[in-house]
Amino acid sequence: MSTPNTRRVVIEPLTRVEGHGKVTLLLDENNQVEQARLHIVEFRGFERFIQGRPFWELPVLVQRLCGICPVSHHLCAAKAVDGIVGAEDLPLTAEKMRRLMHYGQMYQSHALHFFYLASPDLLFGFDAPVEKRNVIGVIAEYPDLAVQGVMMRKFGQEVIKATAGKKVHGTGAIPGGINKNLSIEERDFLLQDMDKMVEWSRAAVRIAKDYTLDNLEAVAGFGSFDSNHLSLVRQDGAMDLYDGNLRAVDSVGDTIIDQVSPLDYLEVIAEEVRPWSYMKFPFLKSVGPEEGWYRVGPLARINTCDFIDTPEAEAARKDFLSLTEGQPSNVTMAYHWARMIEALHAAEKIQLLLHDADLQGEDLVADFGGRREEYVAILEAPRGTLLHHYKVDENDQVTMANLIVSTTCNNEPMNRTVQKIASDSISGAPEITEGLLNNIEVGIRAYDPCLSCATHALGQMPLEVTLVDRQGRLIDRLARPE
Amino acid sequence: MSDRISLTIDGRQIEAEPGQTILEAAEEAGVYIPRLCWMKGLSAFGSCRVCTVRVNGRPQSACTQPAAPGMVVENDTQELRELRRSLIDMLFIEGNHFCMFCEKSGDCELQALAYRLGITAPQYPFMFPQRELDATHPEIFVDRNRCILCGRCVRASQELDGKHVFGFVGRGAGKKVAVNAESGLGGTDAAGDDEAVAACPTGSLLKKRVGFAVPVGQRRFDHQPIGSEIEQAQSEE
Numbered sequence: 224m225s226t227p228n229t230r231r232v233v234i235e236p237l238t239r240v241e242g243h244g245k246v247t248l249l250l251d252e253n254n255q256v257e258q259a260r261l262h263i264v265e266f267r268g269f270e271r272f273i274q275g276r277p278f279w280e281l282p283v284l285v286q287r288l289c290g291i292c293p294v295s296h297h298l299c300a301a302k303a304v305d306g307i308v309g310a311e312d313l314p315l316t317a318e319k320m321r322r323l324m325h326y327g328q329m330y331q332s333h334a335l336h337f338f339y340l341a342s343p344d345l346l347f348g349f350d351a352p353v354e355k356r357n358v359i360g361v362i363a364e365y366p367d368l369a370v371q372g373v374m375m376r377k378f379g380q381e382v383i384k385a386t387a388g389k390k391v392h393g394t395g396a397i398p399g400g401i402n403k404n405l406s407i408e409e410r411d412f413l414l415q416d417m418d419k420m421v422e423w424s425r426a427a428v429r430i431a432k433d434y435t436l437d438n439l440e441a442v443a444g445f446g447s448f449d450s451n452h453l454s455l456v457r458q459d460g461a462m463d464l465y466d467g468n469l470r471a472v473d474s475v476g477d478t479i480i481d482q483v484s485p486l487d488y489l490e491v492i493a494e495e496v497r498p499w500s501y502m503k504f505p506f507l508k509s510v511g512p513e514e515g516w517y518r519v520g521p522l523a524r525i526n527t528c529d530f531i532d533t534p535e536a537e538a539a540r541k542d543f544l545s546l547t548e549g550q551p552s553n554v555t556m557a558y559h560w561a562r563m564i565e566a567l568h569a570a571e572k573i574q575l576l577l578h579d580a581d582l583q584g585e586d587l588v589a590d591f592g593g594r595r596e597e598y599v600a601i602l603e604a605p606r607g608t609l610l611h612h613y614k615v616d617e618n619d620q621v622t623m624a625n626l627i628v629s630t631t632c633n634n635e636p637m638n639r640t641v642q643k644i645a646s647d648s649i650s651g652a653p654e655i656t657e658g659l660l661n662n663i664e665v666g667i668r669a670y671d672p673c674l675s676c677a678t679h680a681l682g683q684m685p686l687e688v689t690l691v692d693r694q695g696r697l698i699d700r701l702a703r704p705e
Numbered sequence: 706m707s708d709r710i711s712l713t714i715d716g717r718q719i720e721a722e723p724g725q726t727i728l729e730a731a732e733e734a735g736v737y738i739p740r741l742c743w744m745k746g747l748s749a750f751g752s753c754r755v756c757t758v759r760v761n762g763r764p765q766s767a768c769t770q771p772a773a774p775g776m777v778v779e780n781d782t783q784e785l786r787e788l789r790r791s792l793i794d795m796l797f798i799e800g801n802h803f804c805m806f807c808e809k810s811g812d813c814e815l816q817a818l819a820y821r822l823g824i825t826a827p828q829y830p831f832m833f834p835q836r837e838l839d840a841t842h843p844e845i846f847v848d849r850n851r852c853i854l855c856g857r858c859v860r861a862s863q864e865l866d867g868k869h870v871f872g873f874v875g876r877g878a879g880k881k882v883a884v885n886a887e888s889g890l891g892g893t894d895a896a897g898d899d900e901a902v903a904a905c906p907t908g909s910l911l912k913k914r915v916g917f918a919v920p921v922g923q924r925r926f927d928h929q930p931i932g933s934e935i936e937q938a939q940s941e942e
Contacts, residue, residue, distance in 0.1 A: 275838055276838075277838075277840060277846060279808075279913075279914055279915075280806055280808065280916065282917075283805075283806045283808070283916075283917055287805055287806060387921075388920045388921025388922055389921050392805065393921060394917035394921055395920065397916055397917050397918055398914065398916065402917060402918055402919065402920040403920040403923075618840040618841055618846075618891075619846075619913060619914070620838070
């Protein structure tokens with residue numbers, strides 16, 4: 224039982240996010256938020272049960288973590304396996320096919336999030352009636368926009384199908400390369416809609432931008448706080464979603480780490496475990512667990528890169544950063560705008576690749592060099608930086624896996640967002656309204672969290688809800704959610 | 706031609722050579738009888754019972770029962786389809802068959818039969834047995850999670866490769882395919898291009914590092930159900 228003067232408010236389930244989670248707030252007698260926690264109540268255990276499997280299975284096996292961005296896991300595992308077989312330089316066709324797959328993934332996932340999950344909040348307002356504030360409401364009131372969202376997602380999935388063989392859970396990337404090229408028929412099929420996709424992406428950037436600017440006063444502080452930002456960048460500092468080295472900047476853009484090879488991630492990143500969540504809490508070691516947490520994903524990527532190597536997205540990036548005079552944006556709700564800039568970037572990249580004859584090449588797999596027993600790969604998944612670290616034995620069996628997924632990186636930021644929003648909008652209110660509760664979901668939703676991906680590690684604790692007082696003393700515990 | 710045997714299968718008259726089994730005669734006539742443990746070129750084993758047909762009303766395994774004059778064979782009936790579905794179901798639940806990440810998916814006869822018989826999910830509870838994976842050989846590996854004890858590797862190793870790499874040990878639920886070296890597959894004289902490896906109908910005995918080299922859309926059963934080649938061969942004649 225809670226103490227007589229405290230009230231426990233549970234928001235469960237969180238809606239319109241990938242996976243399942245819930246939020247627990249502890250209110251004191253004055254309805255002030257004493258504590259806010261995002262609980263992840265899913266459990267995967269991939270790191271444990273892939274032990275013993277042959278390493279070439281990994282790209283297809285680990286992508287089953289998720290049905291929304293399996294391509295990210297597929298490609299990240301493939302890159303790690305490339306390292307294990309000693310495939311140093313992939314043939315151009317293989318590298319570009321993988322990139323095409325990845326941009327298709329980025330495009331469909333961002334479209335899904337923006338149009339299906341987030342747009343109801345942005346179009347109707349956070350306090351709009353719940354029966355209207357959903358994708359059906361968007362279809363009813365903004366049918367053209369809804370169709371665009373559906374068609375954009377479909378296009379991204381068609382790109383995935385053309386490169387991986389299936390729209391979900393394909394098999395394209397194999398150790399050292401890819402198992403197919405892009406046929407002329409597949410290319411021409413995709414090119415039919417390409418111009419429209421770029422045009423719609425452009426329009427989506429405009430919607431996200433207009434929303435942010437029109438509501439700047441309201442969104443600027445909404446769940447926002449200064450934070451570090453981390454992502455991959457290319458050698459020249461360009462945004463690179465598929466490959467690169469780690470860079471982290473602080474809230475004003477000063478460099479914390481730069482051009483750190485994925486192989487050296489353990490030197491710069493550590494993970495903290497807290498007893499109340501299946502999700503770990505990663506942090507930059509040089510800054511420490513208290514202040515070293517960082518944000519990943521579209522907002523972080525826009526903040527960390529020096530430029531984007533496609534013209535329209537680069538112009539949109541400059542436009543985005545002009546609001547903060549070139550410094551990193553720490554506005555949580557600006558994730559949406561950043562996400563649509565990336566969707567535009569992905570569309571531009573897909574367009575370039577579809578006109579690249581290398582995709583019809585026949586050289587699909589690299590020669591294998593020296594075999595390694597351990598490798599680390601990182602790529603930028605739609606939701607942020609994704610890391611796969613594997614060790615294999617002399618029989619080709621996996622002996623260790625460590626997956627640090629983007630939602631895990633955003634764990635602390637999401638908790639901060641919940642705390643901030645709860646403190647700002649719920650504290651002191653005698654009634655907890657649907658709109659107020661939804662503010663918390665809107666804040667979490669900005670990160671586009673994938674809760675199923677983020678709970679892949681094997682934990683020991685049973686699922687439980689805990690209540691603690693200010694001194695951290697346990698005052699209530701439930702073995703299962705109510 | 707006088708020594709040819711005449712019989713009917715699902716009401717259709719077919720002919721068989723003396724000594725042919727019902728399954729062989731049916732196949733020659735373009736009639737597909739589902740099977741798993743039977744493989745052309747190997748001796749019949751009769752263990753999986755998937756090829757069970759009714760012969761003059763009595764259940765028989767078509768892969769071992771010789772064709773005889775005047776036989777009335779039932780093959781594609783509702784009852785037999787359901788029986789076969791149950792057999793396939795049991796093969797699935799007594800092992801650990803995770804098609805979603807199995808590299809044999811799309812080329813697997815067990816999976817293909819399940820699709821042909823309309824199985825979308827097993828009707829019995831999974832047993833989730835503890836099975837080992839032997840990857841000690843540099844070229845091939847055995848994943849016993851996916852073994853259905855059809856014995857094709859056992860017979861192929863003996864009859865085609867002239868080796869005795871595989872054999873059965875244990876009984877009942879404890880039965881498994883073993884290899885003739887205490888140190889595991891790596892201690893045997895098995896090789897990557899052995900017929901025994903190619904004989905495995907599932908993803909249990911595989912060449913290493915092949916994985917998913919064949920793209921979706923180009924796998925054996927991506928475009929037509931298992932058995933179609935037998936049925937089509939007849940219709941083209």
